[in-house]
Amino acid sequence: MFNSLVSFIREQYHSDDFIPLHAPVFAGRERDYVTDTIESTFVSSVGAYVDRFEHDIATYTASPRAIATVNGTAALHIALKLAGVEPGDLVITQPLTFVATCNAIAYCGAEPVFVDVDRQTLGLSPVALEAWLTENARVDDCGICRSTLDGKVVRACIPMHTFGHPAELDKLLDVCARWKLALVEDAAESLGSFYKGRHTGTIGLLGTLSFNGNKIITTGGGGMILANQELGNRAKHLTTTAKQPHPYEYVHDELGYNYRLPNINAALGCAQLERLEAFIVKKRELASRYAEYFDGSELEFVREPINCRSNYWLNAVICTDREQRDALLKTTNNNGIMTRPIWALMNRLPIYANSRKGALNNAEWLEARVVNLPSSVLP
Numbered sequence: 001m002f003n004s005l006v007s008f009i010r011e012q013y014h015s016d017d018f019i020p021l022h023a024p025v026f027a028g029r030e031r032d033y034v035t036d037t038i039e040s041t042f043v044s045s046v047g048a049y050v051d052r053f054e055h056d057i058a059t060y061t062a063s064p065r066a067i068a069t070v071n072g073t074a075a076l077h078i079a080l081k082l083a084g085v086e087p088g089d090l091v092i093t094q095p096l097t098f099v100a101t102c103n104a105i106a107y108c109g110a111e112p113v114f115v116d117v118d119r120q121t122l123g124l125s126p127v128a129l130e131a132w133l134t135e136n137a138r139v140d141d142c143g144i145c146r147s148t149l150d151g152k153v154v155r156a157c158i159p160m161h162t163f164g165h166p167a168e169l170d171k172l173l174d175v176c177a178r179w180k181l182a183l184v185e186d187a188a189e190s191l192g193s194f195y196k197g198r199h200t201g202t203i204g205l206l207g208t209l210s211f212n213g214n215k216i217i218t219t220g221g222g223g224m225i226l227a228n229q230e231l232g233n234r235a236k237h238l239t240t241t242a243k244q245p246h247p248y249e250y251v252h253d254e255l256g257y258n259y260r261l262p263n264i265n266a267a268l269g270c271a272q273l274e275r276l277e278a279f280i281v282k283k284r285e286l287a288s289r290y291a292e293y294f295d296g297s298e299l300e301f302v303r304e305p306i307n308c309r310s311n312y313w314l315n316a317v318i319c320t321d322r323e324q325r326d327a328l329l330k331t332t333n334n335n336g337i338m339t340r341p342i343w344a345l346m347n348r349l350p351i352y353a354n355s356r357k358g359a360l361n362n363a364e365w366l367e368a369r370v371v372n373l374p375s376s377v378l379p
């Protein structure tokens with residue numbers, strides 16, 4: 001049944017070899033910039049490419065500040081600390097995400113709370129968020145949102161823009177404002193995705209990006225914190241061992257982290273960012289071909305939400321049931337085409353199995369049906 005899908009994907013990539021889910025493309029000035037760092041000896045924690053990469057990402061996203069980090073998980077960790085997350089707090093997120101989102105919460109000594117996603121956006125549902133809060137929390141006289149079960153502070157909420165498709169940010173912002181929650185966007189997958197004309201990750205209090213090898217552009221490993229001026233300054237300080245500027249003394253005025261992005265990685269990032277818009281044109285072309293292919297079939301291709309421009313980082317299709325999903329996975333992978341099921345829900349992992357959660361009907365429904373299809377930039 002899925003043999004025609006195998007042929008269709010092979011035609012897109014003009015290839016009879018193994019086709020990966022997402023491979024990076026280095027066809028710009030990557031070699032020049034990386035060689036430049038080696039020749040200058042500035043490959044490590046300081047250097048002109050780090051400043052330039054931060055500046056270029058801030059300009060592209062129209063974020064007041066962008067602070068480079070060693071990976072996206074580190075960026076999330078610091079963003080949550082800056083959002084005020086403390087040990088013992090609760091942080092609401094979606095169960096349908098990559099484990100990094102929840103791990104960053106745990107690094108802060110806080111606990112994730114899992115709330116359902118929307119079927120349309122695959123992102124955190126504002127309706128499910130409001131429902132969980134109404135049933136389980138109240139805002140106290142000091143304006144702090146607390147669990148009615150044990151008084152723990154519900155500090156923040158992290159929606160994730162799944163596969164590059166923006167979540168319903170206006171509604172999430174409204175719920176967070178009324179319930180006094182900080183909104184931090186996990187925009188790891190959505191560089192180049194815009195919600196009502198604004199770049200994802202710049203709409204909440206803070207946002208984070210990832211430049212891991214499988215993301216839309218890569219620095220090898222890397223991440224970015226998007227923030228206003230004040231939080232940007234704090235982010236820079238915390239990610240650079242909390243060292244005070246001084247010509248020769250070592251003064252670290254609080255507990256900091258060595259989360260800087262090395263200059264050699266930033267050089268790769270500068271070259272990749274020059275190619276981003278061209279990548280997105282090709283990714284959107286591929287997505288429209290997939291959409292056309294699945295049009296009129298039983299399977300539903302996941303399209304960008306209205307009022308959004310998605311980067312279509314990973315293409316996804318929703319099968320009718322688990323059996324059909326398994327057949328798709330089997331036929332494609334047996335024929336050298338890499339496809340993958342969506343992540344297992346975070347509340348199934350042993351470390352998060354006892355976490356608080358709302359009804360997860362949509363997440364469970366999607367978990368059984370969604371498959372990611374090859375999405376590398378077309379040749």
Ligand SMILES: *Cc1c(COP(=O)(O)O)cnc(C)c1O
Binds near residue numbers: 100189210212223
């Ligand atoms: C990639 C990713 C991250 C960050 O991952 P790193 O590998 O640490 O850069 C965080 N959240 C989501 C949803 C991701 O896909």
